[in-house]
Every structure is written in structure tokens, then in C-alpha cells.
Amino acid sequence: MATINKPLKPKPLTKLRSLIPTLILCISAIALLCLFSSLISTNGFSFSSPKNLPNKPRRQHTTHEKYLYWGSRIDCPGKHCESCEGLGHQESSLRCALEEAMFLNRWAESSCVMDTLYDMDLISETVPVILDNSKDWYRVLSTSMRLGARGVAHVGGISRFDIKENSHYSNLLLINRTASPLSWFMECKDRNNRSAIMLPYSFLPTMASQRLRDAADKVIALLGDYDSIHVRRGDKIKTRKDRFGVYRTLHPHLDRDTRPEFIQHRIEKWVPPGRALFIASNEKTPGFFSPLAVRYKLAYSSNYSGILDPVIENNYQLFMIERLILMGAKTFIKTFKEDDTDLSLTDDPKKNTKSWQLPVYNMDEVERK
DSSP: OOOOOOOOOOOOHHHHHHHHHHHHHHHHTOOOBOOOTTTOOTTOOOOOOGGGSOOOOOOOOOTTOOEEEOOSOSSOOTTOTTSOOOHHHHHHHHHHHHHHHHHHTOEEEEOGGGGGTBOHHHHHTTSOEEETTSHHHHHHHHHHHHHGGGTEEEOSSOOHHHHHHOHHHHTOSEEEOTTOOSOGGGGOTTTTOGGGOOSOTTTGGGGBOHHHHHHHHHHHHHHOSEEEEEEOOTTTSOOEEOTTSOEEBSSTTHHHHTSHHHHHHHHTTTSOTTOEEEEEEOOOSTTTTGGGGGTSEEEOGGGGHHHHTTTOOSHHHHHHHHHHHHHTSSSEEESSOOSTTOEESOOSOSOOSSOOBOOOOOSHHHHHO
16 A cells, blocks of 8 residues: 555535534434334343344334433533534433433434434344334324323433333333433433443444445455554643643643654554554644654545545544444554553543643653553
8 A cells, every 4th residue: 555644634614513403403313212122131232243234124113112202402401502512422322312212111213314324224123213204203293192191201300210110101102301401421320330331332333324334344445454543632632721821631641642753652562564554533734644654554534535525425424434444443543542452542531521730742751651
């Protein structure tokens, strides 16, 4: 492979901004799931690669199904609807909604635009999902209106355990979660309790729509034997002044650790020289990672525009394809360590919302490791 050092070509921000409300409506409407305890056990799950799943006909609904609706305010909590979250938080919220539907043995409903991002049939192999523009959804709405108080309950601040154990809720056709002002994933109170997580974090990344998976497969085939790194910078290296005018950051080593010279030092023990290295990043500076080309054969998604441009309509789809390519590498190095077995560019914790610290740029402590 020839050395490639073109940076990732960003999509116009206006196009991304115009999609965010649609995506919010699309994933937010995710929320209706039917009685499927006969298909799946909540005691444990095993997931196959999307390529290995058999082509099964979509499960048909019956008159005995129950539904969960989370509503349209996915990650626009309270009065902050102008600052809706990105795909990462929205996926956390989506996973939370799917898990609750699984826990309550209900079907989930999702918006019609969501199928441009995810394979609905593939998700339904584990968590049955219907679209909110389908005849099934209109049937649910009309039936719930006819049943009145016996058809629907608008709940907020009520735990999933109470909903499951209280016969008043468990016997209703439709549970509506839109009464809660919180982000979806904030309702999952036990997110740090591994035993409480019913869907692995790898579930939704492998549920990309068929056309996105096909595009990723074509790029992976062209890359051949390669390694990959995800370099998250822009939104995570922000600083602010304290009351003494000193700049501080939530991730003190991140800006340093994601610069080319530090990346090379960090990954040299994992990626031998001469390897093809696929880079996905939100860094906007042209040629930022070019210094790595003296050691590796660099590749970016922008090098495969002939494959990707006909498929990608927004940055969400681009990131989902890049994520599949990253995961397909022989060695995948993340920005932050998420699991104990992960390789990462930095040792800073990903979750830090309180401790603003002085940025560190020197090499001293890196050399000591």
C-alpha cells in the first residue's frame, strides 16, 4: 500500500446540524418492545457477528403484545434542548431503552429514519423493534386510546423494577416514558454495575445498517492486513480558565497523548513499523498526523471517497462506518481505555466531569513508563 496522508474530510456542519433534530426524533421514538420472553432469556445473551446471522423472517406481532415508548426527548433534558448530545450519548440512551424493554418483556418502537443508521431486522433478532410510521404502531396507538386508562400509563421517575412488579403497569398495553425530563441513559441508574448491563457496549456498533456494513467491508478488503487508531481530540481537549486565569482541562494528558510524536511513542510496542495504519479522528487540522507517515502507511476514510460518498449522507453514518473499519483491524487502539483489555492512547479516564486540572505537555513521565 502506498503511503497515504490525506486528513479526514469533514462533512459540512450545516448538514450535520440539520440532521440532529431528525436523528433525535428517530432514535428517541425508539421505544416500544413486545412480549418476547419465549425468544430470549434475560439471564444471559450471546451475540454473533452480523455476517454470520441467518436470514430469518421478521417476527410477526400478535394481539397479546405490550409496548414501551420512551418518547422524543432523547438527550434534550429539561430546558437544554438546544444542546442535544452526539451519537455516543444517544447510543447510550438507545441501549438503555432497549434494555428496559427487554427487562419488561415489551416491544420497542423506533423512528422511521433510524433504519438509515441501524439494521432494524438485525436488532430485532435480539430486541424486537418496530418503526413509528408502521401500521403496527398506528394500531397500538388507536388501541390504547380505545382502552383509555387500561391502555396507556404516562410514567416518570418510576423505576423499571416497580413497573415490572406493579400489576397496574404490567398489564397495560403501552408504557409511555416521555414524562421524564432526563436523558434516556440517565434513567439507567446501575450503568456502572456490570451485572445490570443486559446488552454489551459492542451491540449497537455491530448493528449498523446493511449498506453501511457493506461499505465498511469494501474498505476493509482494500486495506488488507492493517492496524487502526481512533484519535478523539477536538471536543475532549477543551480548556477553561479558573478564577486565577489559569487554563485547566478535564483530561490533562489527552492533548499531549494524541499528538503524532506521542502517538508513535505509545503504539510502537503494539504496531511494528511499515504497517498500514487506519486513522479515524475528529481532528480538523490538515496534515496533523502526517509525521506518523515516516513509520507507517497511513490511511483515512477520505482515501475511499469513491466507496463512501455514495453511501454517506451525514457524519453519523460516516462515524458508524469508520467504527466498523476500526474494529476490523488486527490491532485496534482506542483513545480512552473502556475495558481492562483495551489498548489506548492515553491513561486519562474517559469519564471526568468534576476535576479540572493543569494540562501536561512534557515527555518526562512518558519516558519513565
